[in-house]
Amino acid sequence: RRQVKAAVYKEENDEEALEEKSDDEENDEEVELEKPKGRGRAKKTKDDENGGGDKPKAKGRAKKEPQPSTSKSGETLMNPTETNYDKIDFLCKKENALGEESNFIIASWNVDGLRAWLKKDGLKYLEYEKPDVFCIQESKCAEDKLPDEIKNLEGYEQYWQNSEKEGYAGVGLFSRTKPIGVEYGIGVDEHDEEGRCITAEYEKFYVVSVYVPNAGRKLVTLPKRLEWNKAFKKYIKELDKKKPVIVCGDMNVAHSEIDLANPKTNTKNAGFTKEEREGMTEFLEDGYVDTYRKFYPEKTGAYTFWTYMMKSRSKNVGWRLDYFIVSERFVDKICDNIIRSEVLGSDHCPIALFLNV
Amino acid sequence: RRQVKAAVYKEENDEEALEEKSDDEENDEEVELEKPKGRGRAKKTKDDENGGGDKPKAKGRAKKEPQPSTSKSGETLMNPTETNYDKIDFLCKKENALGEESNFIIASWNVDGLRAWLKKDGLKYLEYEKPDVFCIQESKCAEDKLPDEIKNLEGYEQYWQNSEKEGYAGVGLFSRTKPIGVEYGIGVDEHDEEGRCITAEYEKFYVVSVYVPNAGRKLVTLPKRLEWNKAFKKYIKELDKKKPVIVCGDMNVAHSEIDLANPKTNTKNAGFTKEEREGMTEFLEDGYVDTYRKFYPEKTGAYTFWTYMMKSRSKNVGWRLDYFIVSERFVDKICDNIIRSEVLGSDHCPIALFLNV
DNA sequence: CCTAAGATG
DNA sequence: CATCGTAGG
Numbered sequence: 001r002r003q004v005k006a007a008v009y010k011e012e013n014d015e016e017a018l019e020e021k022s023d024d025e026e027n028d029e030e031v032e033l034e035k036p037k038g039r040g041r042a043k044k045t046k047d048d049e050n051g052g053g054d055k056p057k058a059k060g061r062a063k064k065e066p067q068p069s070t071s072k073s074g075e076t077l078m079n080p081t082e083t084n085y086d087k088i089d090f091l092c093k094k095e096n097a098l099g100e101e102s103n104f105i106i107a108s109w110n111v112d113g114l115r116a117w118l119k120k121d122g123l124k125y126l127e128y129e130k131p132d133v134f135c136i137q138e139s140k141c142a143e144d145k146l147p148d149e150i151k152n153l154e155g156y157e158q159y160w161q162n163s164e165k166e167g168y169a170g171v172g173l174f175s176r177t178k179p180i181g182v183e184y185g186i187g188v189d190e191h192d193e194e195g196r197c198i199t200a201e202y203e204k205f206y207v208v209s210v211y212v213p214n215a216g217r218k219l220v221t222l223p224k225r226l227e228w229n230k231a232f233k234k235y236i237k238e239l240d241k242k243k244p245v246i247v248c249g250d251m252n253v254a255h256s257e258i259d260l261a262n263p264k265t266n267t268k269n270a271g272f273t274k275e276e277r278e279g280m281t282e283f284l285e286d287g288y289v290d291t292y293r294k295f296y297p298e299k300t301g302a303y304t305f306w307t308y309m310m311k312s313r314s315k316n317v318g319w320r321l322d323y324f325i326v327s328e329r330f331v332d333k334i335c336d337n338i339i340r341s342e343v344l345g346s347d348h349c350p351i352a353l354f355l356n357v
Numbered sequence: 358r359r360q361v362k363a364a365v366y367k368e369e370n371d372e373e374a375l376e377e378k379s380d381d382e383e384n385d386e387e388v389e390l391e392k393p394k395g396r397g398r399a400k401k402t403k404d405d406e407n408g409g410g411d412k413p414k415a416k417g418r419a420k421k422e423p424q425p426s427t428s429k430s431g432e433t434l435m436n437p438t439e440t441n442y443d444k445i446d447f448l449c450k451k452e453n454a455l456g457e458e459s460n461f462i463i464a465s466w467n468v469d470g471l472r473a474w475l476k477k478d479g480l481k482y483l484e485y486e487k488p489d490v491f492c493i494q495e496s497k498c499a500e501d502k503l504p505d506e507i508k509n510l511e512g513y514e515q516y517w518q519n520s521e522k523e524g525y526a527g528v529g530l531f532s533r534t535k536p537i538g539v540e541y542g543i544g545v546d547e548h549d550e551e552g553r554c555i556t557a558e559y560e561k562f563y564v565v566s567v568y569v570p571n572a573g574r575k576l577v578t579l580p581k582r583l584e585w586n587k588a589f590k591k592y593i594k595e596l597d598k599k600k601p602v603i604v605c606g607d608m609n610v611a612h613s614e615i616d617l618a619n620p621k622t623n624t625k626n627a628g629f630t631k632e633e634r635e636g637m638t639e640f641l642e643d644g645y646v647d648t649y650r651k652f653y654p655e656k657t658g659a660y661t662f663w664t665y666m667m668k669s670r671s672k673n674v675g676w677r678l679d680y681f682i683v684s685e686r687f688v689d690k691i692c693d694n695i696i697r698s699e700v701l702g703s704d705h706c707p708i709a710l711f712l713n714v
Numbered sequence: 715c716c717t718a719a720g721a722t723g
Numbered sequence: 724c725a726t727c728g729t730a731g732g
Contacts, residue, residue, distance in 0.1 A: 112732080113717045138732085140718055167718035168731075214732060270732085307732085308715035347716075347732085469723085470726040495723090497727055524727035525722075571723060609723095627723085664723085665724035704723085704725070715732100722726080 083121070083344045085128045092354040097332040102354035106207060107131035108248035108322060110305070110348035114139040114172075118149055122345035126174075129340070129352055133200065135209030135248040136172035137348075161185065163195040170195040171249070173209040177202075186235040191228055199239065204357055205330060206239045210249040215270035222275060225252070229279040237286060244330035246355075247288070250305075250348065251323050255280045255290065258300055259320040271319060284325070291324045291337040291353060302339055305348045313347075324353040333357070440478070440701045442485045449711040454689040459711035463564060464488035465605040465679060467662070467705035471496040471529075475506055479702035483531075486697070486709055490557065492566030492605040493529035494705075518542065520552040527552040528606070530566040534559075543592040548585055556596065561714055562687060563596045567606040572627035579632060582609070586636040594643060601687035603712075604645070607662075607705065608680050612637045612647065615657055616677040628676060641682070648681045648694040648710060659696055662705045670704075681710040690714070 092102040107129050111117035114136065126134060134156065143160050150158070156174035161184045163169045173182070179200035185192030191213070198209045212232070215222040239245045253276040257263035266272040284290060296302060303318025312318060324337050335354040343349050449459040464486050468474035471493065483491060491513065500517050507515070513531035518541045520526045530539070536557035542549030548570070555566045569589070572579040596602045610633040614620035623629040641647060653659060660675025669675060681694050692711040700706050 116717060138717085165719095216731080308717095310715085312715095473726060495726085522728095574723080665726090667724085669724095717732085718730085721728090723724100 083124070083342065085124065085343075088128065088340070088342055090128050090130075092336050092338075094336045094354070096335045096356050098356070100333070100335075100356035102335040102356060104355050104357045105129065105131040106133045106135070106246060106248055106324070106353040106355070107350050108135040108137070108209065108324070108353075109350035110137040110211070110250040110322060110346060112138050112140075112346040112348060114141045114150065114170075115145075115147060117345050118147055120345040123149065123153070125340075125343055125345070125350055129350070131174075131352065132176045133207050133248075134174040135198075135207070136174070137170075137209065137211035137250045139170035139172050139195075140167045141170060142166055159184075159198050159200070161192075161195045161198050164193045168194070169211055171198050171209045171211050173198040173200050173207070175200055175207075179207075186231055188227075188231045190224075191231065196228075197232075197235075201243070202357075205244045205246055205327075206242075208236065208239070208245060208247045208249070210247060210251070212250060212252040214252050215273065215276060217270065219268075219270060219273065222270070222273065226275060226279065229283065233283050233286060236283075236288075240287065240327050244327035244333075245288070246327075246330070246353070247323070247325040248351075248353070249323070250321055251280065251325075252321055253277060253280050254319045254321060255293070258298075259303075261301075261303070261317040261319070271321060287328045288325045289328055289331045291326055291331070291334050292320070292339065292351070294331065294334075295337055303341065304339055304351055308347050322348055322351050324351065440481070440699065442481065442700075445485065445697070445699055447485050447487075449693050449695075451693045451711070453692045453713050455713070457690070457692070457713035459692040459713060461712050461714040462486065462488040463490045463492070463603060463605055463681070463710040463712070464707050465492040465494070465566065465681070465710075466707035467494040467568070467607040467679060467703060469495050469497075469703040469705060471498045471507065471527075472502075472504060474702050475504055477702040480506065480510070482697075482700055482702070482707055486707070488531075488709065489533045490564050490605075491531040492555075492564070493531070494527075494566065494568035494607045496527035496529050496552075497524045498527060499523055516541075516555050516557070518549075518552045518555050521550045525551070526568055528555050528566045528568050530555040530557050530564070532557055532564075536564075543588055545584075545588045547581075548588065553585075554589075554592075558600070559714075562601045562603055562684075563599075565593065565596070565602060565604045565606070567604060567608070569607060569609040571609050572630060572633060574627065576625075576627060576630065579627070579630065583632060583636065586633075586640065590640050590643060593640075593645075597644065597684050601684035601690075602645070603684075603687070603710070604680070604682040605708075605710070606680070607678055608637065608682075609678055610634060610637050611676045611678060612650070615655075616660075618658075618660070618674040618676070628678060644685045645682045646685055646688045648683055648688070648691050649677070649696065649708070651688065651691075652694055660698065661696055661708055665704050679705055679708050681708065 092105075095101055107125070109122070109125070111122055139160065139162070142162055146160075153174075156176055157178050159173045159175070159182050161171050179202055181201040183199040183201070184197070186197050191197075194213070196211045196213065200207045200209075210232070213221060213225045213228050215225045236245055236247060252271055254260040254263075254272050255277060260266060260272060263272065267274070270276075292302065301316055303316065303320050304322035305320070306313035306316070306318040310317070320339075326334060333355045335356065337354070338352045340350045340352060449462075452458055464482070466479070466482070468479055496517065496519070499519055503517075510531075513533055514535050516530045516532070516539050518528050536559055538558040540556040540558070541554070543554050548554075551570070553568045553570065557564045557566075567589070570578060570582045570585050572582045593602055593604060609628055611617040611620075611629050612634060617623060617629060620629065624631070627633075649659065658673055660673065660677050661679035662677075663670035663673070663675040667674070677696075683691060690712050692713065694711070695709045697707045697709060
């Protein structure tokens with residue numbers, strides 16, 4: 001059995017090599033881990049099949065320097081080395097309402113394509129923020145195409161829910177400790193097959209990594225979005241009955257005028273329609289708090305997303321689409337919520353939540 | 358009527374801007390030249406509608422530095438500045454069989470995407486080779502999407518035949534002087550709608566810029582290719598009855614074992630099947646000469662194409678797919694045929710023909 | 715503007 | 724391993 005795996009064109013034995021590449025699933029020598037394939041709603045309550053949490057992580061990846069990359073116009077695609085982490089303060093000095101210090105960090109980032117984000121050195125963020133839980137949205141990467149850099153990442157358990165549609169949506173959740181349980185989806189097939197929600201259960205709370213459906217250009221998928229809103233609200237409510245919930249991720253809505261640079265001209269656009277905004281309002285009315293706005297009620301120019309177009313980011317013409325939303329009864333545990341707008345690697349920036357557990 | 362043309366996402370007025378972008382053909386202020394749209398078989402015998410050959414060429418393009426570009430692996434996509442033109446000898450010192458010096462240069466290059474090739478500074482080649490006629494294959498660019506850099510190129514008349522299928526095939530012909538006539542296609546709709554052939558008529562000969570159909574992976578389009586071979590042979594024969602013909606371009610076949618690095622393992626692959634090779638043999642038997650092989654009958658390692666994969670070019674694992682093929686009775690006019698294998702910018706390199714007119 | 719997959723070579 | 728178009732954002 002030959003070992004050739006790369007696609008070959010006009011080269012020795014190329015047709016056969018291509019055959020080999022296209023349909024040789026069983027040729028993969030990697031151990032098939034017995035974790036859920038990240039689709040549907042497979043509840044896993046103990047997750048100790050792999051030897052109790054210390055499964056060895058291979059460390060054989062080629063050390064490839066991140067490449068300086070330039071966009072076609074050569075101007076806006078950020079250089080991977082561009083984030084100046086040293087001038088960012090990653091310490092949380094604030095105490096929560098109970099006077100407790102932060103001892104647990106949750107970060108969330110819509111990476112807009114995990115593989116591109118990796119090349120832009122996105123992982124470096126973890127070394128500075130050092131989150132206990134890291135939520136990823138829009139990974140756009142099937143699990144079997146995850147780069148080794150991610151697969152072999154040490155220090156975190158990782159969970160993925162990917163879309164059936166390749167290169168579309170997809171969420172991930174990294175956890176320094178193994179959660180009590182991990183749940184995939186919100187219980188509605190139409191949404192769950194798009195890879196939009198992972199729930200990790202911890203002793204005191206749930207962490208939900210979520211990527212809410214975009215209403216689309218010309219609002220073509222607004223109906224789907226409103227369906228989602230209903231189902232998601234219901235899903236979270238069920239969790240909230242059991243333990244406090246921390247929803248993390250891209251809610252794909254700027255809740256109020258203060259949450260985007262151009263509210264007036266965007267009332268008919270995805271992310272700021274009446275329906276979407278009301279959806280957020282109704283969600284919060286169920287008993288949750290938008291932590292950023294709680295801590296910074298008047299703060300303007302606080303955004304987590306800037307279109308790649310029109311140099312929006314350098315002009316800070318952005319939207320606050322990424323949130324931490326926590327159960328009301330849990331709010332006093334939260335020390336702070338920071339938007340890491342200086343951190344590059346995606347059209348969204350990461351956000352960080354500091355709490356005491 | 359607004360001027361916004363760029364696509365906008367989540368920005369002021371974006372939906373309308375998108376509308377504007379998608380269907381505003383009549384918004385284009387450029388003068389619509391009355392030349393054939395590059396499809397079908399529109400014979401143009403005089404072509405003097407635009408003021409007799411000295412139509413002013415706009416010179417208003419933004420001077421944008423070519424950007425250093427890196428492939429995803431960061432290794433094989435060549436840097437645009439990589440071609441070292443200064444160490445290439447562009448002079449032709451040879452005389453033809455009649456003892457005449459070269460006074461006319463024809464160059465041909467499969468550019469594998471005109472726009473990408475431009476960014477890799479492909480045009481620079483013209484400054485060094487200074488061809489009188491320059492034939493391009495695989496431009497992969499609709500005429501209305503030609504970058505200004507090309508549209509406003511001074512010193513050449515330019516003619517295009519593009520595919521109905523966007524981003525596929527497409528040939529061009531640049532001529533320092535206005536040809537007596539320009540003909541598009543070979544008279545077979547199925548082929549002509551793919552943009553594969555432009556014929557320029559000069560006083561003493563025809564120049565044909567051709568991109569022969571690839572037989573495809575698993576030879577799926579070999580039948581189409583063999584149809585082409587028949588039709589093309591017939592088309593050239595008709596021209597040859599009138600004047601000598603110089604066929605320039607990507608014939609998509611390595612004629613003999615000497616014409617590719619791995620003949621043994623490629624006999625079933627596109628470009629080196631028995632059928633394709635015989636096609637070339639039969640074509641030449643009609644009364645034409647492969648000028649490179651005439652001048653360099655024993656020369657090995659002389660290739661014009663290397664797959665981007667497997668570092669083939671650095672190992673010179675290539676194919677000679679690009680040819681000048683001239684009418685037998687014209688061979689004595691040819692001084693030399695050079696393969697510019699050092700010139701980068703595509704997976705093919707340019708070739709140059711030196712002759713006396 | 716940027717990501718991804720897919721078709722083509 | 725490139726090119727391109729397209730969908731999606």
